[in-house]
Amino acid sequence: MNTPGSSRLEAGSGAESPASAFRLPPLSAYVHIPWCVRKCPYCDFNSHAAGPELPEDDYVAALLADLHADLAHVHGRKLTSIFFGGGTPSLFSADAIGRILDGLEQEVGFEPDIEITLEANPGTFEQAKFADYRRRGVNRLSIGVQSFQAEKLKALGRIHDGDEAVRAADMARQAGFDNFNLDLMHGLPDQSVADALSDLEQAIALNPTHISWYQLTMEPNTVFWSQPPELPEDDALWEIQEAGQARLAEAGYVQYETSAYARDGRRARHNLNYWSFGDFLGIGAGAHAKLSSPDGRIWRTWKTRLPKDYLNPAKSFQAGERLLEAADLPFEFMMNVLRLTDGVPTALYSERTGLPLESIEAACRLARSEGLLADDAERLRPTERGQLFLNDLLQHFLP
Template sequence: MAELNPALVPLSLYIHMPWCVRKCPYCDFNSHAVPDGKLSLDLEQEYLQALVADFKTQLDFAQGRKIHSVFIGGGTPSLISAKGYVWLFNQLKSIIAFEDGCEITLEANPGTVEHDPFAGYLEAGINRLSIGVQSFNTDHLKKLGRIHSNDDAINAIHLARDAGFERINVDLMHGLPEQTLEQALLDLKLAVENGATHVSWYQLTIEPNTVFFRTQPILPVDDVLEDIQEQGEAYLKAHGFVNYEVSAWRKEKPSAHNLNYWQFGDYLAIGAGAHGKVTRPDGVYRFQKTRLPKDYLAKVPAEHLQFKRIEDEDMPFEFMMNALRLNEGVEAKLYHERTGLSLDGLNKLLTSLRSRQLMVEDQSRLSCTEQGHVFLNSVLEEFL
C-alpha cells in the first residue's frame, strides 16, 4: 500500500442524537424513547457538552482539514432545541473550522411537538432538512408506529419552506404492510407536489431485533413490489428527479454528505453509537462510540471503540460497496487516492464484470451498468 495523503480526502462529521418520542416497530437504529416524549433541558445540555468533549478527542484525525459537511441523525435530532444547536455549532467551529457553505443536514420528524419552529434551526446554521415522513397514509403511519398524521407530514414540508429552507429531503418507504401500488405512488405524488427537492425512497426491510421481526406484518407480494419500484421510478423521472444513488432522487444538487460517504471520504463521529472513518498516511481506519446514551455520558471524553485499520484484502469490497451505489460511479483514479492500493490488482475481476455487462466499459470510471445495479449485491460479493 502506498502512503496516503489525508489532505486529498474530504472530511465530514456525523452527529448522533439517540432519543426519540417513541420507538417504531421497524427501527433497528440506535434510538431510545425519552420519558414523556420530551427531552429535559438538563439532559440536552449534558449531552451537548459530551458531544463537544468527544469532538475534541478527534482533532488529530482532522490533520488540518476543515469540516466539509455535517449530518445530524438519530433518533429524532429535532428533539434538541434550536438554541442547543446554536451553542453546539459555536463550540465545534472553535475546535475544527467548517468550510464556507458547509452543508448541515438535520433529520426532523413531522410532529409539531417534536421540534422548535424550523426558522430557529435555519438561524442555527442548519441549511438542509431531511423530514422523516415515511408515508402520507395515516393507516400506514399507524402500522409503522409513527406519531404524526398525513396532515402533519404535509404541514411540516410547508412550514420548512415558509421558514426559508430551500433544500428539503423527504424520507419515504415503500413495500409497507398491505400497501397497494396506488397508495405507494400517492406517497411519491404528495412528496413531489408539496415541495420536496430530494426524495430518499427505499423499500421497508424487516431487521432483526425489531418488533416487526418478532411479529411479522403482511407485506406486499413480489409482483406488487416490482410494480411499485418500476412505476415509482417512472413517476419521479417524469417529474424531473434524477436517481443518482440506489435510493436517492434529487431535483436540486446532491447531498454533499451522502456523496462523501459513497466516494469513500472521511467522517468524524460524535454521539452515542456513532461510527466514523478516518484516513491516515498508513491506512484507513474505522471506529465507533459507546452505544447506550447513559454509558456514552459516563465516558467523557468518549473512547474510540474498535479503532481498527481496514486490511488491504478487505479494501476492494469496502470501497466498491460505497462507490457502486452511485449510478455514475466514481473516477477510477479515486480508488488509488482513497485506498492507497493499485487498481491493477483488480484488473482480472473488472475485465470479467465488464465482459458480462455488469460494469461499464469506460476504464476511466468504476460504475455499474443498469443491469449491474439490478444485481448490485452479487457484483459486490465478487470483491469480497
C-alpha cells in the first residue's frame, strides 16, 4: 500500500522547539501535474513528456490518497490558496481538476476568499476548457507565454506561436477570468533590447493583472546547461532589465518581488505565502512542502519524483524530509522574505521562526552597513542595492 512515509514528522527527532513567539502560519497547497507535451531545453522542473494517454484517473486517485496521508499536518487550518503547477496542468481535464479541488475542500477546507491558480500553456487548451476550469473553481490562470516571437519560441522549444499566446489571454478573459498572469522571459538567445521590449509591450497590451518577467538562466540537468545557446552580453541584459522595469511601472505594474509585477493590487497570494515563510502542503510527483508543528518545529518534505513510482502502490508517496534546525532558520526565512521589495514586518521573524530578533541582529547590522538592508526598525526589507545583489545580502544569514 502507498503510505505517507511521514510519521516521523510528528514524532520529531528530539530537537528543542523554538520559543513561544512562534505562531502557525497560513496554509496553502501545491499540486504537481508532471506531464508536458514536450520537455523544454531550459526547464529543470520535474516534468516528463506525455505519452498517447495520460493516466488521469489513476493520478487523481493517487493525489487524493497523498493528501489524506498528509492531513496530520493541517492542524485545523483552512487553505488560503492552491496552485496547480507542472509540467502542464492544463493537459488535465476540467473534471479531473474539479475532483482534486473537491477533495481538498472536503479534507482540508477553504478560506472564503481562496485563490486557486492553474498553470496553462498556449496551445494546450480551447476556450470551452478554460470556461470549464472556471466553473470547477479555478479563479486565476498563469499562462506560460515566455515570448511572442517565432524565432525565440523555437529556440526555447515551445510548442505554441505568438498568435496562440495572444488568443490564450483573450480566451481566459472570455471564459470569466478577471485575474490572470502572463509568464514572460528575457535574456533569450540572440535577443536584442528591442526584442525584449517588444515582447513586454505585447504582454502589457493584453492587459493581464499580473506579469512574471524574469531572466532566462542556465540550470543544471537541462539541455541548455550541456549545450548553452548564445545569450545577450551583460550590458544588454542590464539595459533590458532597466528599460523593462521602467516600462512596467509606467503601465501601472508594481514590482513587489524579484520578478513579479502586479496591477490593481492583484499580487499572487499563493506566492506571497511562500515568500512570507508560510506553510504549504505539496502533493504530486516530486512536490515539495514546508510544514510546521504547533510546538514550533518546521520541516521541509518532498514526494517521490518519477510518476511511475508515485503511481506504484508498493512505494511511499514521501521520498524525504528534513527538520530545520534553529541554525538553519535565519537563512531559510530571509531567503524568502528578502525577495519581496517591501520585505515583511520585523515581528514576522519571531512569529514564523520562534527565534528572538536578537538572533539576526549582528547580521542585519552588517548588511545595513553595506547598504544591502534598509535601516528600518519596522520592516526587514532590502534596499535597491540589496535587491540587485540579493545573493550578497543573503550570505550574511548563512549558518
